[in-house]
Amino acid sequence: MNEDHATDTQALDEKADKAERRKRRRRRVGYWLWGSAKMLVLLVAAGLVIFAMSGKSIRAPDWMQTRILNQLNAVVSDGEVAFQAIGLHFEKGFKPTITVKGLVLRNAKDAVIARVAMASASLSPKALIQGEVRPTDLRLDQASVTLQRARNGQFDLGFGVDVTGDSPDTNDIETKTLGQLLDGVDKAFETPVLGTIETVELTHLILNFSDARARRGWLLTEGRMQMQQDAEKVAISVGFALNYGAAQPATIALNFDTQKGTAVAGFGIKVDQVAARDLASQLPALAWLGVLDAPISGAMRAKIGEDGLLGQMDGTLEIGQGSLQPNEEARAIAFDSGRAYFGYDPKEQRIRFDELSVQTGAGKLVVEGQGYLRDMVNGVPAVMLGQFQIQELSVDPEGVFAAPVAFTGGAADMRLRIDPFKLDIGQAVLRDGDNSYLVEGKVTADTTGWHLAMDASVNAIDPKRLVGLWPLKAVPNTRKWISENVNSAEIFNVNGAVRVNSGEKPVFGMGFEFQNADVRYMDHLPVVKNGAGHGTIADNVLTVVVDRGDVTAPEGGVMDATGTVFQIPDIDIKGPPAVIYLKAKGPIHAAMSLLDQKPFNIMTKAGQPVDLATGRIALEAEIHLRLVKKIEVEDVDYDVTATLTNVRSDKLVTGRVLTAKELSLTANPQDVEISGAGLLGKLPVQGAWHQKQGKEFAGQSRLEGTVELSQRFIDEFGIGLPKGSVTGAGQGQITIDLRRGEDSKFRLVSDLKNVGLRISDLGWALSKNRTGKLEVVGTLGTPPRISKLLIEGAGLRAEGSVKLTA
Template sequence: MSDNHETSEDQSPPERDGDAQEKDGRTLRRSRRRRTGLVALLSFAVLLAGLGIAVFALVGRPVSAPPWLKAQIEERINAGSQSVEVAFGDISLVVEEGWRPRLVMRDVDFSDAEGRRLLTLSDVEGTLSARALIRGELRPARIWLDGAQVALRRDQDGRVGLSWGAEGEPQTSRAEARNFAELIDGADRFLVTPILSSLTSVEVDGLTMRYEDARARQAWTVDGGRVWLDRAGDDLTLRGDFALLTGQEFATTLEASYTSRIGDAAANFAVSFKDMPSDDIARQSGVLLWLETLRAPISGAMRASVDETGALGPVNATLQIGAGVLQPTDKTRPIPFQSVRSYFTYLPETQTMQVDEFAIDSAWGSARAEGQVVLGDMTNGWPDEFVSQLQIRELIANPNGLYETPVRFDAVTGDFRLRLDPFDLRLGEMVVSDRGHALHLSGRLRAEPEGWDVSLEGQMDGIAPDRLVQLWPPGAVPKTRAWVEANVLSGTLSNLQIGLKSRPESKPDIYLGFEFDEAETLFLNSMPPIRKARGHATLYQHQFTVRADAGEVRAEQGGVVDISGTSFVVEDVRKKPAPARITVNSNSTITAALSLLDRKPFRFLTKAGQPVTLADGRAVARGQIDLVLKKDLPADQVSYNITADLSKVRSTRLIPGRSFSAAVLDVAVDNRRLQIKGKGRVGKVPVTGSFTAPLGKPGARSEVRGTVELSQRFVDEFRIGLPRGTVSGAGRADVAIDLQKGKAGTFSMSSNLSGVGLRVPAIGWALGQKTRGTLKVSGRFTKPMQIDNVLLNAPGLKTSGRVELTPRGAFKSARFPRVRVGSWFDGPVALIGRGAKSPRVEVQGGRMDLSKTEIGAGSGSGATGSNAGAGGPISVKLDRLRISEGISLTGFRGEFSTAKGFDGTFSGRVNGAAPVTGVVAPRNGRSAFSIKSSDAGGVFKSAGLLTNARGGDFNLSLVPRGGKGSYDGLLKVRQVRLRDAPAMAELLNAISVVGLLEQFAGSGILFQEVEARFRLTPKQAIITKSSAVGASIGISMDGIYDLASGRMNMQGVVSPIYLINGIGAVFTRKGEGLIGFNYTLKGTAETPRVGVNPLSLFTPGMFREIFRRPPPKVSP
């Protein structure tokens, strides 16, 4: 080449003077340089020739350079580098086969221009460029380094610096850059320096490097590292492999590569690593920062590039994460996994990661996902959050081994946001597709200083009950899960709501809610299942609630029970056994409701000794049942309180032998008793009361307490057999019924008779509706029913006795050992049933006082109304029948009827002596009497009126008139003889009729006819007109006789020789003659006082009234 240059110069054309001189100067200088170079070249050629001879003899053997040559080499090397000074302790030359020289230097020191040592290498070997040697230049072609020590540091801003030197010695950084790419780019400028212009490769062995990363707040040491630098033309490749000292039980290796063109900022780099701790790699790049939450070895590779402007291009990464845990802090419970695999591409311009695959396998489950992640809020190259959208396929879950068999989901999509300081993973929305349904989830996983803070919410449109149980971890509220698994038999679940909140150092709080439809479920093991159920269930604050808005239970008897509104609540699912409460709401037939209540563990009806068919009607029940959830639950551990409204009730069992009905009844049942109360009817009789049955007490007595209407309806219903009209109005009676299993029930009834009218026409007794009394009835529910006692205590009537019924329950008899009617009757009375007819009344003794009664009250002749034909026969046997004061009938016997009022016949003896017979018939609402005797004298004597009357026929008619005990009487006596009567004797003595007096004292005076009209009252006999006539005397009399004292106040006329004198009776009264004596008679029959007016003898009969008072008058 030099020759060519010289030839060119010699053939150049001449130039102008100035220019020629300048050109001559340049030519002279070039000539000198040529001569100098030629000398150097010749010298180097001579040197090489000499050395060549020696080298030829020592091929393959190292030859140490002499000091002068060592100095020449150092000078030549340093002459090619303007900023670095090289010094070495020893240098030797080895000629390899093929005449390739290799330079070996020992203890090589690199210093800067100021003499500060930059780097010390124990061994440096290299080959020299033959072309450069020909040009007289020492330029390495290949270099081998061994024992290099460097320090690499990255500050908080990402700037990097490289320094050389042994650890512990002062180090001066000679290379700084904004990032690793720029640092490597700086090597380009170094490689284009003349001394390295021929370099094709550099190999570094035994590299020791200290890497300090201020951004990651970590430091690493690389020992035994190797680095290769290859240059082919302008193409530069940098490779290396390293072993990192991480302090782990496993070894970490790292391989890196870098390719670019010298002078071009664009470059490609790649790094691969094996078993690198996750926290070591996480802080190397913002895109890997999420790895710091893991504790696991990571293997993988990353490829990236930078363009001519230094901008980072797409980063492709492959991560293989070994077995480890997710544990952001030491306090958070680790979440283990077996492996994680990820393939993604990071796009710096959009700060997004395109995740081609993210796969995780662990004991908690496995998943395969893809999607993208956005790095948000970048600060100094570090993202504050990762926002991702992932599509998960092949999701198999078994967190913490919760499931015996892992659960599998069809597909999952989700939006996530991850913050790392502190760890905070927010789930915006996750949609899990499972068997045709979609589960929407949102939540948060946060690492607090004390541990995990977890919250999760979810909604699902629908799920099958068996699938719910499959997805429900067996260890999460296991009792509730077991209840759902065992009791929710079928149906459709919808609108599923789930929630989980778990704070550090506290137990999780779980929420679960779902709606169900067409479900079949059990609420108690002993009960039939609920069918066609629709409602909702919730698990909140450890309380599990199931409410049925609709549903039914089919009872064994009575049909379907509508349980809409019924709920089941487990108060605290954490307790074992868990307490539960069933809130009952039901609508059914009474029989169906009772059928359920008689199942285990309740047995309400069985305990009460009653059948489930106790009553017909409708039942609307509500209440609560408290129990604990365990098998074979004893009845005494079940607490219940249930009320019900019964409507349209009918029962033939509630009251034995009677039909009961009610429009509405209230029912209450608890552990102590079953109670039914309200208003109803026994037959047609209104009643109000309650039925109470003790529970849990074997042999305890059930009872009915209430009131019953006393009225004609009561008489008819209970077949008492009283005639129509006996009872009027309506009152109340208190009723008590006691029932005991295995024994005949008992009953009692009592009333004050207020509002009840009672009337017994046959005895003339009545009780007004406003008058009070006492009525008590008691008996037993035998077959037939027994009425053991009937007590009546009312004004005017007092009695007690018993009633006997026929085998068919009809009235048979009522026997009252003592009946007291006012003050006029006291004796035993029996009522004898006659089927549908009015009962027969039998009086078997006692006494009766007609003066104090209106016995026989009835319709009289031609009786009408409801009483007509209604009365029954009356048989009377009295010890004494008192007619009036001092007059009684003993041994009274009578047979009467009340069919047309009180009528019949009777017999007896007046005051126990003279026999009489009689007839009683209804008259004016009472009884009229007709009394006869064939011994009128005996009657008068027995009555205490005339002690010495003899013979004669007696005929007395008594017609009721006025008040009680008052009668209008008509007495007729025929052929009675009267003798030795004090009053009559006194009278005859007073008028000095000697013959009559002697006759009276002897055989007596015969009266052919005695007739008297009078008003008989309980206190006196008012004689309005009377006469006694015989052949020898005629007497008239009127006045008042006091029955109580026996005193009389009479007046009249005595007409002697009445056979002749009686002609004047035409002008006077019967018994009075034309001539007669007016008299007065006072005192008693034993001590009479007689007064005679002698002047009346001379007064004709028609004018005799002027000598006497008018006869007494009585009211019509």
């Protein structure tokens, strides 16, 4: 046993020696390997230091390129990233930087949505040594990005949308709201490969933006974007240029502040000289700007809610010189500038206008109020309902008004349909001192141009103010007539209407009433005092009716002009014809005084005084003339009819008094006639007085008619027959020629029917049942002169003259 035990002990000792020898060999190998590794690291570090100091770039190793490509494609889960080459170099401070050339980003449909000529990223040295690619900042130059918006207003990162609006179904296209896009940015920067990035900068950025909702596209150039992120938020600012062909391109700058993990974000935009229609196409709150052709500068700030849609937005816009032109066919209406201070609440779809103003060479309008967006289609309103308070309104277009027109305030309710353009004014109130004007109507613009239909009314207005508000070229003849002939009046219940259609003659209509008016209805004639009545303008005809009014004649007293009508049959003609339907009642003296005014001069032409007779007259006249500065006699045509009552004249027939209960008067440019039955002295007469018009007949007139042939005639005309020579009563035809400044000449002829004659000295007699002939010619005067006395009958013919002494 002891030998065996010794043998075993020896064997164990030998094994222990062998194990110790192997352990010493392994320790020597470990020391060699560790020393070699340290040497390798030192050599690599020395190489990196030498390479970094050289400033040269090398092609990134394949493992690094593969790792970068995989990480980028992991970020773009629905697309694919490709590049031409990746280089590696060290920046100052031993900061490793990779450079990617020819970077291309495609979406799931294999459509290119971005190209970047050159991208560079600074890497974390610690992560790189550990085999990880962790960028800390990113720089991209000459990037070209494509962005599309679907017809439903959401954003699409592919080419699946037709800008013409004819794409088959936008529901098959992956679209995102602005908030969702920003939320996607948040999530992208939460991934390991982008989570370490602190800043991103893009220069020379080009954005090709196609908008199916607006049915057009934009190419935005000279873009620059900066992004900064921390653990809680991502801040992005981006700016572009828009080239409209102007010397100075328009610019647009946007900034976003988005909270990570949510769609909530802040959004700001600043524009300079951007076209109104471009802004209108992108923001529902500015859709109403789509009818303007003008540059806009300003700033807006909004929030994006959890739904990814714009929330409360506030902004200020300065509108440059431009025009209102809803379509190419409508004539542009120019303005100088405009301004809008506003806020927008998308939940109520309400725009609050703290100020909305427009300035033109023709005036200024300043309002405040609110608008409601209605009839939304794919996020775009078709209608805006507006309620505005007018703070300032002044109108002074060159050559339109005689003087600037200003209103002290007002209010308006309206509805604007954007396309096709239609502005409905439900009611607008313009305050003008104590008066208020009510306006309603509509303005439209279609393929034929502008169309306007407006109605206005005012309870009361001063004539001077009415003329001041009346455009100089709108029915100018009517305006001129009111200005020159309505001296004072209370005009009330005024209603006006205007209809304008492009390519057609404007149509204007108005109705009004007046009282306490002084109106001149014809030059050289006295004005109508205390007039009351009404007037209309319809179908190009102006009509003014005097329901009550007085005319004070130059002589003879006051005439009642109730019922007189003034009318211009065609208000568009220069120097238009006018018709006066004159009605007047009053003293004959006053009427004759009026008829003797220019251009009639009836009594002067007749050589008769205006106080030819006393009594009353009811007169109607239709007078035609032209409204020109100087009216000649031949420019006036008239037809006068009148009834004279209780007439008495001691001037018509020299030395005789003419009286009548009723006479008729007619007058025209050719003739004046007064007719009827009366008494010449005590002698009954039935006849007419005629006065031919014309210079050659001046002072000459004739009285013709029948007279009673009886003893009263013998006595009245001083025939000189003895008393009792005439019995019975017959008829005689008498003519009296009246000449100014001379005794009147007369001639009487009778058949002596029903007249008995006796000349005792001759023993001759003519019974009443027989006929004969009597002719008397003479001159009326004091005493009368009988130049011819002829008697025939019962076998007698006697002729002679009679000389009477006073």
